[in-house]
Amino acid sequence: MFAHLLIGALAGASLLLLVDYARKKELTLKWWHWLLTILGIIYAIFVLELIVGFFSEGAPQAALVMGGMTGIVGVVWGVLLRRFVFAKQSA
Amino acid sequence: MSKQSKISRRDFLKLSSLAAFALPLTTKVGQLGNYDLIESKEKFGGFTIKTLKDDDPLFEFGPNYTRFDATNAILSRVWWDDEFNEKADATETVYEKNDPGYTQVDKALSAGAAYVAMYEGTDSSIGYLGLHKGLMGLDPKVNAPGQGPSFDGRWEHDHLTSEEVTAIVKKASLFLGASMVGVTDMNEKWLYSHYYDGFSQTRAPIKVTKVEKVELPEGQVSPEDAKPLIKAELEKMDGQEVKDLLIDVLENIDPSLLPSNAPSPSFVKAVPVSKFEGQAGQLVSNLPKLALGVIAEKLGLDIEIAEVDPGESAKPRYLEDGTLAIPETMNKVIVLAFEEDYDGIESAPTHLTVAITQDGYSKMAITGGSLAQFIRKLGYNAIPCGNNTNISVPMAIEAGLGENGRSGMLITPKYGPRVRIAKVITDMPLENDKPIKFGVEEFCKSCMKCAELCPSQAISYEDKTMGSANISSNSDVLKWSSNPEKCWEGWVANGSGCGICIRVCPFNKPESWLHDVTRIMIGAESGSIDSLLVNLDDAGGYGKKEPNMVFWDSDKFIHIKD
Numbered sequence: 272m273f274a275h276l277l278i279g280a281l282a283g284a285s286l287l288l289l290v291d292y293a294r295k296k297e298l299t300l301k302w303w304h305w306l307l308t309i310l311g312i313i314y315a316i317f318v319l320e321l322i323v324g325f326f327s328e329g330a331p332q333a334a335l336v337m338g339g340m341t342g343i344v345g346v347v348w349g350v351l352l353r354r355f356v357f358a359k360q361s362a
Numbered sequence: 363m364s365k366q367s368k369i370s371r372r373d374f375l376k377l378s379s380l381a382a383f384a385l386p387l388t389t390k391v392g393q394l395g396n397y398d399l400i401e402s403k404e405k406f407g408g409f410t411i412k413t414l415k416d417d418d419p420l421f422e423f424g425p426n427y428t429r430f431d432a433t434n435a436i437l438s439r440v441w442w443d444d445e446f447n448e449k450a451d452a453t454e455t456v457y458e459k460n461d462p463g464y465t466q467v468d469k470a471l472s473a474g475a476a477y478v479a480m481y482e483g484t485d486s487s488i489g490y491l492g493l494h495k496g497l498m499g500l501d502p503k504v505n506a507p508g509q510g511p512s513f514d515g516r517w518e519h520d521h522l523t524s525e526e527v528t529a530i531v532k533k534a535s536l537f538l539g540a541s542m543v544g545v546t547d548m549n550e551k552w553l554y555s556h557y558y559d560g561f562s563q564t565r566a567p568i569k570v571t572k573v574e575k576v577e578l579p580e581g582q583v584s585p586e587d588a589k590p591l592i593k594a595e596l597e598k599m600d601g602q603e604v605k606d607l608l609i610d611v612l613e614n615i616d617p618s619l620l621p622s623n624a625p626s627p628s629f630v631k632a633v634p635v636s637k638f639e640g641q642a643g644q645l646v647s648n649l650p651k652l653a654l655g656v657i658a659e660k661l662g663l664d665i666e667i668a669e670v671d672p673g674e675s676a677k678p679r680y681l682e683d684g685t686l687a688i689p690e691t692m693n694k695v696i697v698l699a700f701e702e703d704y705d706g707i708e709s710a711p712t713h714l715t716v717a718i719t720q721d722g723y724s725k726m727a728i729t730g731g732s733l734a735q736f737i738r739k740l741g742y743n744a745i746p747c748g749n750n751t752n753i754s755v756p757m758a759i760e761a762g763l764g765e766n767g768r769s770g771m772l773i774t775p776k777y778g779p780r781v782r783i784a785k786v787i788t789d790m791p792l793e794n795d796k797p798i799k800f801g802v803e804e805f806c807k808s809c810m811k812c813a814e815l816c817p818s819q820a821i822s823y824e825d826k827t828m829g830s831a832n833i834s835s836n837s838d839v840l841k842w843s844s845n846p847e848k849c850w851e852g853w854v855a856n857g858s859g860c861g862i863c864i865r866v867c868p869f870n871k872p873e874s875w876l877h878d879v880t881r882i883m884i885g886a887e888s889g890s891i892d893s894l895l896v897n898l899d900d901a902g903g904y905g906k907k908e909p910n911m912v913f914w915d916s917d918k919f920i921h922i923k924d
């Protein structure tokens with residue numbers, strides 16, 4: 272239960288931080304930039320829930336492997352967002 | 363023999379990209395090829411399920427197929443085959459008394475779990491393949507008033523469709539303790555030719571027997587005999603007269619006596635007269651018994667439609683020579699599956715797994731016996747069966763509970779092979795379920811986990827075959843043929859049962875959304891990513907050689923340790 276709350280809090284905080292960051296940097300973000308960002312955060316929630324789920328099932332190795340695999344997609348997603356959505360305009 | 367169980371870089375990339383896209387996948391509903399696609403999360407645990415059409419062959423038989431003699435089953439041979447027993451006993455016991463899973467507590471749990479299954483000889487029908495006894499007896503032995511074998515008359519269910527009647531029986535089955543239930547026709551091919559009862563050293567045939575026609579007193583006729591008489595009268599009438607009669611009956615009969623799908627009087631009024639010309643046969647065949655009585659009266663027929671006690675020959679019984687006689691009218695089989703505890707199976711092959719198996723056997727006795735009694739009190743005959751009387755796995759497949767796996771076991775969508783099976787043979791008119799496919803056959807071609815990890819090497823690595831390893835397996839039916847002799851020898855060496863093939867099967871997963879994506883991907887007969895999924899299962903640490911002793915420490919049931 273605590274893990275789910277923590278994941279929810281992290282997801283909410285990261286969205287708020289991103290909004291704040293975009294304001295401070297005066298970024299003009301299109302609707303689909305936000306869409307990709309929100310989908311990215313949902314995906315991150317999925318990865319974290321997956322890891323927590325496998326751990327609570329008593330399958331730590333599965334948590335590691337599946338978390339690693341899906342996590343890689345998440346990292347690539349994050350890098351692409353940073354490179355093409357956030358970083359490009361702030362440069 | 364062993365395959366490499368690592369994930370290649372190529373597999374890794376394939377899966378990483380799949381992981382990103384698999385989540386939004388939804389299962390299809392509609393038609394594909396020769397199958398109906400259906401999905402019900404509750405019943406099928408997230409798999410995409412295809413039901414087979416009636417004309418799809420489910421099993422392939424050779425020309426020399428004969429019914430299997432239960433005397434040759436391994437659990438019978440341990441009673442009479444000294445040569446085989448000597449060989450098995452010569453194998454060394456491999457585990458010490460106090461190894462985890464083999465302690466006094468584990469063995470005591472096993473004894474507790476077996477208590478109902480062993481009650482008053484019930485084990486001859488539950489675990490062994492012998493006589494129907496105890497809770498699984500042919501006659502109910504109940505002391506409480508109103509619970510005994512008295513014939514209360516048949517339950518009047520003419521007002522219900524056969525689907526509704528079947529749903530009631532299925533609901534009762536689940537309420538009484540089954541995890542899954544399906545209905546199929548009695549397929550005589552799966553009936554043992556003989557039973558063997560080790561306790562009483564009895565071997566006798568199992569036969570489907572003729573039911574003698576019962577003569578009724580003068581003036582009384584059975585519903586079946588009344589139908590031709592009514593039909594003959596209706597055929598003398600023109601369409602308008604038949605229509606008027608039907609409206610008259612529908613307007614004046616108690617609606618609760620009619621099937622729920624019976625037409626309303628206003629509907630019949632709107633039907634053109636021409637539709638009633640020459641339809642007497644069809645009309646009569648669809649009429650419930652009580653409506654037949656009303657129509658007979660309206661037609662002025664001097665007959666009384668009577669309840670028929672079908673007599674001794676319609677009842678299941680043991681004949682004097684020990685033959686188990688199953689009346690030909692008992693042509694339906696209700697197949698029940700019972701989930702076995704996931705954490706308990708994780709401890710396979712220890713004695714703790716025996717407790718899980720025995721718990722399954724006890725549940726089979728409770729639910730099988732109780733369901734049979736429910737059916738008897740509705741005025742029908744019922745034979746509760748454990749492992750005895752007919753072969754459980756193919757019956758369960760025909761009843762739509764799952765598919766056959768390489769290990770020879772029933773693989774269900776929701777619990778994988780982690781189930782025990784019981785059956786109730788009955789003459790109650792029920793609707794059959796359709797057999798299902800959800801990708802097991804294809805998956806087993808790629809996966810060899812049960813074969814590789816079987817300590818006795820009793821499971822085949824080969825393709826399906828018509829042959830059999832020895833007399834304890836039936837031949838001339840196409841299947842993955844395992845070797846029951848080797849399996850038993852492994853049990854003896856272990857000093858308990860085994861169940862590793864259940865534990866390591868990738869279809870054995872707890873119910874969780876985490877596994878739903880995989881279940882969707884396995885799909886029906888796709889097969890394209892099955893080997894990748896097997897590798898992923900290995901990489902995730904599932905189905906290892908060593909048991910996962912989580913039963914006593916897990917939070918399930920009660921938290922024991924900090």
Ligand code: SF4
Pocket residue numbers: 815816817818819820821844848849850852853860861862863864
């Ligand atoms: S129960 Fe054990 S010995 Fe028997 S087939 Fe399964 S894995 Fe092999």
Ligand code: SF4
Pocket residue numbers: 767768769770805806807809810811812813866867868869
């Ligand atoms: S372990 Fe693999 S091969 Fe064996 S029954 Fe299960 S899926 Fe089939």
